[in-house]
Amino acid sequence: MRHSCLFAAVSLTLLTLSGCRVDSGGDSSSTLNPASNVDLTFSTFDLADTDRAPNTLSKTRFADFYPGIEPNGADQTAEYQATAADIRRHIDRFIGAEPTSDGKSYRKVRNPLDLMNQVISVGRVDNFDEGRGYIRRRIEADESGTYNSRANQASIRFTDQAATLENRPLNAREWRYQTLDWRYQAGSETGHVYRTIQHVARSVDAEDRDKQPQLLSVLAGSRFNAASFSAIGYNQPEYATADYVSRDYGGIELRQEFIGTTQKDTLYIKSPEQAVIDFSRHGFNMEDDSPDCLRIELDYGMSTVHLFVSNDEPARIPDPEEDPADYENADDIPTVSNPANCANQPETEFLMSWNAESTPDRQ
Numbered sequence: 510m511r512h513s514c515l516f517a518a519v520s521l522t523l524l525t526l527s528g529c530r531v532d533s534g535g536d537s538s539s540t541l542n543p544a545s546n547v548d549l550t551f552s553t554f555d556l557a558d559t560d561r562a563p564n565t566l567s568k569t570r571f572a573d574f575y576p577g578i579e580p581n582g583a584d585q586t587a588e589y590q591a592t593a594a595d596i597r598r599h600i601d602r603f604i605g606a607e608p609t610s611d612g613k614s615y616r617k618v619r620n621p622l623d624l625m626n627q628v629i630s631v632g633r634v635d636n637f638d639e640g641r642g643y644i645r646r647r648i649e650a651d652e653s654g655t656y657n658s659r660a661n662q663a664s665i666r667f668t669d670q671a672a673t674l675e676n677r678p679l680n681a682r683e684w685r686y687q688t689l690d691w692r693y694q695a696g697s698e699t700g701h702v703y704r705t706i707q708h709v710a711r712s713v714d715a716e717d718r719d720k721q722p723q724l725l726s727v728l729a730g731s732r733f734n735a736a737s738f739s740a741i742g743y744n745q746p747e748y749a750t751a752d753y754v755s756r757d758y759g760g761i762e763l764r765q766e767f768i769g770t771t772q773k774d775t776l777y778i779k780s781p782e783q784a785v786i787d788f789s790r791h792g793f794n795m796e797d798d799s800p801d802c803l804r805i806e807l808d809y810g811m812s813t814v815h816l817f818v819s820n821d822e823p824a825r826i827p828d829p830e831e832d833p834a835d836y837e838n839a840d841d842i843p844t845v846s847n848p849a850n851c852a853n854q855p856e857t858e859f860l861m862s863w864n865a866e867s868t869p870d871r872q
Contacts, residue, residue, distance in 0.1 A: 541654075543639045544661040544689070550668045554624055554684070557617040566615070568630065568743060569623040570729075570751055570763060571604060574774045576614045577807050577868045578814050584863035588790045592816075592861075595786045596805060599778065602723050603753040603761055621684045621708035622727045622751055624667065630743040636663075637689075642740040644691045644702055653695040659688045678720040680710040693735060700735040701747075723755045758783050771810045772871045777852060778803035788818075791861055796820070802851035806859075809871035815859040819851040 558565050566572060575597060580589035594612055601608065605619030632638050640656035647654030658665055665686040672682035688707035709726045731746040738744055747768045754760045759780035766773045778785055781801035788795050800820035807814050825844040827833070836842050846853045 542657055542661055543636065543643050544656050544658040544663040545636050546664045547634055547636050548664070548666050548668075549628070549634065550670055551624075552669075553671050554667070554669045555617050555619050556623055556627060565627070566618065568626060569604075569618050570626070570749070570765075571600060571606070571615075571618075573809070573868055573871050574763065574765075574776060574807055575600065575606070577774070577809065577865055577871070578805065579613050579866045580814075580863045581812065581866045582864050589863045591790060592786055593814075596776070596778075599758065599780070599785045600761065600776075602758050603727075603755055605722070605724070620724060620727070621667075621686065622706060622729050624684070625686065625689070625706050625708075628667075632741050638740065640689075640691055641738075644693050645738060645740040647693050647695070648702070648735045648738060651695045653693060655690070655692040657688070657690045657692070658686070659690070665689055678717065678722070679713055680721045680724075683711070684708055685711060693738075702733040702735050702738045704731045704733070705729070718756070721756070723757060724753060725756055726754045728752045767871075771808060773809065774807045776803075776805045776807075778805070786816075788860075793860065800851075804851045804854070807865060809868050812865045812867050812872075813862055814865050815856070815862045817851040817854045817858065818860045819849055819854065822849040822851070823847055824850050824852060 556565055556569065578593045578596060580586065580593060597606075597608065597612065600606065601615075603620070604623065605617075606615040607617040608614070609616050628634060629637050629641075643656060644654050667684045667686075669677075669682045686706065686708050688705055690705040691702060692704075693702050706729045707727070710721065710724065713721060729749070729751040731749045733744050733746055745767060746765075749765045749767070750762065752760065752762045759778070759782065761779070762777040764775045764777075779801060780803075781799060784799040785803065788798065795818075797820050800818050802819045802822065804817040805814060806817070824847060826847040827839075827842045828845045831842055833839065833842055848854065
């Protein structure tokens with residue numbers, strides 16, 4: 510059975526005070542994989558801070574990285590500030606961010622990943638709550654458990670009421686999530702819960718293509734400490750990844766580390782057709798002003814940003830220790846990571862770096 514409920518999604522408080530729950534058809538506490546259909550209608554998909562919910566944006570995926578790359582101290586030059594702005598404007602295309610007046614942070618975001626995280630943390634959707642409660646009980650019993658919407662062929666659809674009334678493009682008014690998954694493996698020495706969220710934009714006719722939002726898909730994974738994993742509220746991940754794909758600007762991937770002495774976020778930009786950073790302002794004459802691999806690493810402990818670049822360097826190459834003559838088919842030659850690819854370049858081989866503003870919550 511599908512159930513619908515109107516949520517005002519502009520803030521955590523409004524979601525909480527909406528006075529409506531989405532009933533998923535009863536208690537699934539004893540059911541293996543309790544995922545079922547969820548159909549929600551929101552007043553808007555936009556997320557912003559309000560007087561009653563001032564911390565909404567602090568839980569969005571780029572809340573630390575976006576302002577954290579701002580140059581500081583002696584590196585607070587026009588050149589480094591412009592490069593940080595280039596990176597942020599590129600991120601905006603994927604997360605639907607509306608920058609603040611100084612451009613260093615954002616006042617609003619609109620994207621499927623942040624909205625789903627918000628809905629889950631608020632805890633107003635019975636089936637999502639049942640899923641987390643089911644995993645919590647499995648942890649306590651040390652029994653493996655999985656909540657997986659795809660395995661149950663359960664549909665998850667979010668609808669933006671305002672966008673629908675305005676007759677905006679399909680993928681601006683309706684978001685579908687192909688996968689929502691929590692899983693816990695009993696007996697594991699690591700004791701972790703893993704969560705996956707996947708959204709893929711719906712297909713449209715060719716004549717409607719350019720009217721759609723830039724974001725085509727997002728695939729996100731998070732790892733949580735099983736001992737502290739909660740069935741209610743916001744769960745802070747230990748590690749998180751999010752891979753975004755756009756229609757015209759390639760893709761970006763954010764990898765985050767929230768534990769350990771050195772907390773770090775790394776953004777990978779894969780945009781071979783579009784220039785993202787003007788390297789000439791730093792005196793670099795690139796053969797191609799739109800290299801296909803950029804890696805921006807923000808070390809919160811050291812408050813430094815390192816930027817790595819490569820172009821036309823595959824992520825993996827044939828193992829130089831192997832003799833091609835030993836293989837009838839070249840595709841069978843074992844491969845190794847290519848150290849020249851920006852993702853694999855050693856920490857000391859960055860193209861440029863700058864000191865960044867402090868981010869107390871990540872130090």
